[in-house]
Amino acid sequence: MTSSRIRVPGWNTATAAEGYRQVRENIAILVADHAGAGERAVPACPQWTVRDLIAHLTEICDRVITRFGGEACPIPESASAVELLKLWLERGPEADTLLAADGGGKSRGDIMVMDAFTHELDIRYALGAPPPEAHAAWLRGFEVLVSGLGASLGRHGLPGMRLETEGATWIAGTEPVAAVLSGAPADLYRTLAGRRSPAQIAAMDWLGDPEPWLRAFTWGPFTPPEAEIER
Structure with a gap:
């Protein structure tokens, strides 16, 4: 082991789907609350901007959906942070369904949530926003x-x-x-x-x-x- x-005790024992959904919602709020957020550099991900990081999260979401039989949705290379975020928010519920059906297994549940949440924290530090007290x-x-x-x-x-x-x-x-x-x-x-x-x-x-x-x-x-x- x-x-x-x-x-x-007292920690949120939410499902993988619930955690993944909160990450999307939080990042949408962060981008809306910070002007020009998409162009901000992300120190934890050298050579990436917030827009690049959201593109990564959107691509991971699409990859997981297509791996388990969903329809692929190509990510436009010229898409802005707001456009990418819109696409991710639209596709996210389909990924939530897969995570819920998986029962929270680490293969595509916990690991996917960890990656997304880690990048939410990356964005928070890039924008000067505090980490969440509860999540x-x-x-x-x-x-x-x-x-x-x-x-x-x-x-x-x-x-x-x-x-x-x-x-x-x-x-x-x-x-x-x-x-x-x-x-x-x-x-x-x-x-x-x-x-x-x-x-x-x-x-x-x-x-x-x-x-x-x-x-x-x-x-x-x-x-x-x-x-x-x-x-």
Whole structure:
């Protein structure tokens, strides 16, 4: 086992479909509330603007729908952020139906939600908007990231680690644990999702020496930036 949940009292245990829908709705609000949002650079995704990131999310949505028998909808290369967002909002309910039918499995449920929610946070940081205090995708996103870190710990021959945040605790990797990492939900999530530099990770609240663990935060699609990209 590469991760296990100890407690998550009070956390939103929404379905994957509910989490994915809230991401779409939140990003639509963010774009509407910030003039010229589409052209803003996204520090967490070098060489991408908010418009490029929304194009990515729209393409992922289309890919999932077509993979499971839905009709493809080509993404116009010249489409603006607002046009792409409109297309994503139109296609999203079809993806929600697939996620609901899947029963929340990580293959196309939790992982898809984690990716979308991580990019919602990318957009929030790009626009100077605060992370949400509550969100239907928090728990599902966290559990995918904790599982990925747990697998990375195993590949590096490292023992397990306990991760603690407000109202939730997980074990990444196998027990007994040899380190504890604590932080606010947004800080811990961004750390697990490769958005914090090694120096930032080491400066978090650790029980134990952080140095042996830093290499495990590079896994799958996530590589911590060399320098700080967001506070």
